[in-house]
Amino acid sequence: MFFGIGFVVLSQTNETQTTEKHKITDFQKAKRVLKRFYAKVGKDFYCGCSFEKDEEELGRFKIDVSSCGLQARKDAKRQTWIEWEHIVPAYQFGKDRECWTKSNCESNGKNLRGRKCCQANDAVFNEMEADMHNIVPVPGEINADRGILPFGEIQGETREYGSCDFEINFKGSLAEPKPEIRGDIARIYFYMEWRYQIPIPEGKRKLYETWNQEDPPDTFEIRKNEIVERLQKVKNPFVEGGFPNP
DSSP: OOOOSOSOOOOSTTHHHHHHHTOOOSHHHHHHHHHHHHTTTOBOTTTOOEEEEOSSSTTOEEEEGGGTTBOOSSOTTGGGBEEEEESSOHHHHHTTSHHHHOSSEEETTEEEOHHHHHHHHOHHHHHHHTOGGGEEEEEHHHHHHHTTOOBOOOSSOOOSSBTOOOEEETTTTEEEOOHHHHHHHHHHHHHHHHHHOOOOOTTOHHHHHHHHHHSOOOHHHHHHHHHHHHHHSOOOGGGGTOOOOO
16 A cells, blocks of 8 residues: 555553444444544545545545545545545445345334345444444545445556546446555455455455555555554454465
């Protein structure tokens, strides 16, 4: 990954206290914790754009598009703010769960379907959705465009987001990230398979193994892994260079 060493460092004196205070139980809480972390970094994962707290919309981060040449494909407003992307999409780890397909799901008097039903009724789904190893800050429109598409390599370099090196082949249902983060993505997929038995997308295993080798962990990825481990009590072992036993 391309980031510098800007990640928040939790002091040894209050590490245990902080961990207890920030037990991650759902996606909304995970986002609040990550916002604290990334406020010190201020770079999005896909494009490397600088961002900072939005003074007009509480709780949002606003992207400095001039820092990276980011442009919108269609949704200029959404492309100006940061959203929190699951590298392994929630659909992929939720679609086969009973809560996702339940037709008579209700919570607090409301009928819910799919992801919202799982959020209200499935503790295991909530744990997976809140896993911070799998969550990164990205431009909003790119988050929407990528959706549940797997990652791969696309012939040509058609840029629809300005200078941001991120391509999507909508007809081919494929998203291509820049080389500097491909290893990060591969290691997240390996982690989610190892931790939650979420299968690697069909036909992608060898490619992701290659990405893992060509783009080894950098200082930022290693530091983030250490900090997330403190909060979740589980590390991503693939960041340390090994493939653990099942």
